[in-house]
Amino acid sequence: MRIGSRPSSGFLSWTIEKRLDAPRRLQFAIPAFSLVAALVTGAVFLALMGVSPFEAYSAMFRAAFGDGYGISETLVKAIPLSMAAIAVMLCFTMLVYNIGAEGQIFMGAIASAAVVRYFPVDNAPAMLLMMAAAAGIAGGVWAAMAGYLRARWNVNEIISTLMLNYIAIHLMDYFVYGPWRDPASLGFPMTAPFPDAARLPLLFGTRIHMGLFAAVFLAILFLVLIRYTRWGYEIRVLGENPKAAGFAGINYVRNVILVMFISGAIAGIAGMCEVSGLQGRLQHGFSAGYGFTAIIVAWLSRLNPIAILFVSVLIGALLVGGETLQIVMRLPLSSTLILQGLILFFVLGGEIFRTYRIRFRREDA
């Protein structure tokens, strides 16, 4: 057995060192640089597909922000994204990994459709409140189940929330393909259109619905809750150092379940907004994976609720632009997903430069 050493690897070597503290300017420079790097890498990929990256990017930008319709479509996508991102942000703050926002969105949508079907009321505010309450409870309970399993038996919530997604998605398919299918839908898997009382009012004569206000309200509410309340402080301490939390007498079990419930409730209400504001009925595949994309949004926003609003608009624009890529450039949907993936990859990868720096130097011998 020999005791080896690493062979000297050329003239220039590098080491990774820990930073004592990240300079303030890097807080913005790192994500911005990561975004540019992602777009440049995406450009290489677009060029390989035989598309001019410049044309593709400018087409995407014009589609998302170029006119009133583009902006409204971007916002329409940003609404469920931001609400779901606020939901997962709350869990991530406590280091509980709820990746089941998608399932919770579906449960909220199912519950609100059930209310419309079985307890219709002609009064719009009452109808909408009932739908929101049902959606919140359904999404909340769905998530709290995983929270309870985590708190009581230490069941990994990543796995349980992920699995619950598939159950929720297929549960909805059961209803729209089966008992709730509209006989007049010509066989499409969808319920009958909701009555007007069950529709969220639209804004500015566009497809933007009242969910926009809900998203902004939730962002401000949770900013205040997390920063300025005792409960927010507890959640942060639990997330940063569970041992210190126990030392201060903070109850982990209760808070895991509570946080999961609230998180699921927000996602559920996002689902309700989507069917009530946008679709006007429950139908197969109504969510474009918002619950999953929300995880990206929450991370990119560094768990800041206000940043979530802006990042949601950015990702919403990417989705709208991606649709344009399909239509105008005839690229497959997956190309958009690849761009999204690149952005996440670079931005999360860039995080390392917040805590470490690379130092280059000449090798002496």
Add this chain to the structure above:
Amino acid sequence: MTDDAENALLVAMKGVTKRFTGVVANEDVDFDVRPGEVHALLGENGAGKSTLMNILYGLYHPDEGTITIRGVAKNFSSPRDAIAAGIGMVHQHFMLIPSQKVWENMILGLDDIPAILPRNEIVRRITDLSEQYGLRVDPMANVWQLSIGEQQRVAILQMLFRKANILILDEPTAVLTPQEAERLFKTISQMTSEGHGVVFISHKLDEVMRITDRVTILRKGHVAGRVDTKSTSREQLAEMMMGERVPFSISKPAIEPGNRVLEAERITVLGDRGFPAVNRLTLDIREHEILGLAGVAGNGQQELCEALSGLRKLESGNVVLDGAAISGLAPRTFIDRGIRYIPADRKGTGLVPNMNVEENSILKKYWSHPVARGYLIDWKHVFEFARSLVSRYSVSTPSLYTPVRNLSGGNLQKLMLGRELSDSPRVVIAMHPTWGLDVSATRFVREQLLEERKNGAAVLLVSEDLDELLALSDRLAVICKGELMGIIGDPSAVTLETIGLMMAGTPVESIANPTGGLEQCG
């Protein structure tokens, strides 16, 4: 120095400078190690000892300066390079894998290990090295089952296994009993007799005086002095460390203890592995009293402290505060009734490293008025509170918004101490409160504990520093394997040998001539 003399040195560091953002950790530091010597590196926390040794061990790269090993200039880019050059470091927290066996830990981080591990060969080499250096350890034992002292031997063996002949020991005796420390010193002298060089980082001046050949003192990143141990004294070393004279003795006014405040009645507490860590233990602490608790690390002290502060469930027995049983109540009730706990693990338990000074200052009171107003936290009030805490307990921090992970050990401890002591606690349970602190921070912490004693608190002081225990305690309890070996009523009159015997498991009543007034217990 001539070239020959230079080549004869094991290590020569010259003009080493290392800056972190805004902070100079080392500036123009020269340091060398001769074959066969023990070279002590002395300095307060934050003086730059760890940075300097981490540079030598390849963890950091110096901004300026050179490192020469046996006359050859070196440029380490990682500990692997340093290890290949014969440098070994035993950290305060051993870099061992607890779930693996001793022999498996030996090959950790080595390159060129055959795919099929040559176990017999490794075990044989361990046995050889163990005998050669007096590092007795079972190669087939699981590391997690070993005592701290044994783990340290494994960590040293690990370095010798890699053929290190320059050994850096970072506060090696902090976790050892006096007897274990003696064995370590024998190992060190065996190593130096074979021409190895040892860098000995310590705060304990007695040890430095006893076993080292030269002492380099760092202060604020600079070399404050270098002396031959033979021609110096404890007082001179302390003076060089601090730059001013700080008297060693601490004045403890005589106060008559008052009523019993906190009592443990035959309590049994399970450790993390489900075995009893504290076994039918009974003790009490009175007003105006510091009860010292001595024992080798890992003999139930932590579990006892956690049980007394409400963080760990009792299997049986009772914890009584002011005559009323409180065991079984929520941890927060313990806090609200004035029981404060200063855990040994500051960053891991006592503080939230990523949160700032302000946020950490209210960990034990964020739910009560006036910090909390209804459901809201009054951050304006918190700011004022944190500011007064920082100034009253002289925490040196760039701002109240600095994450506490960036504070030095002494400042972390002052912050935590201030938080726990600031609202006149009824009971203070302090575990290793001066562990790893420099002389002036240590003194500060001790004075604060005496201040609490004066104010009427009942103080339980768990420490591995016997001098500290003897100087501060009104009574001294000794624990071994979760059982009380006895309580010494007059610590000033007891011999170290008696305490050593008790720490090793001899009940006080079985000791033939224990000097000093004794009070039996249990």
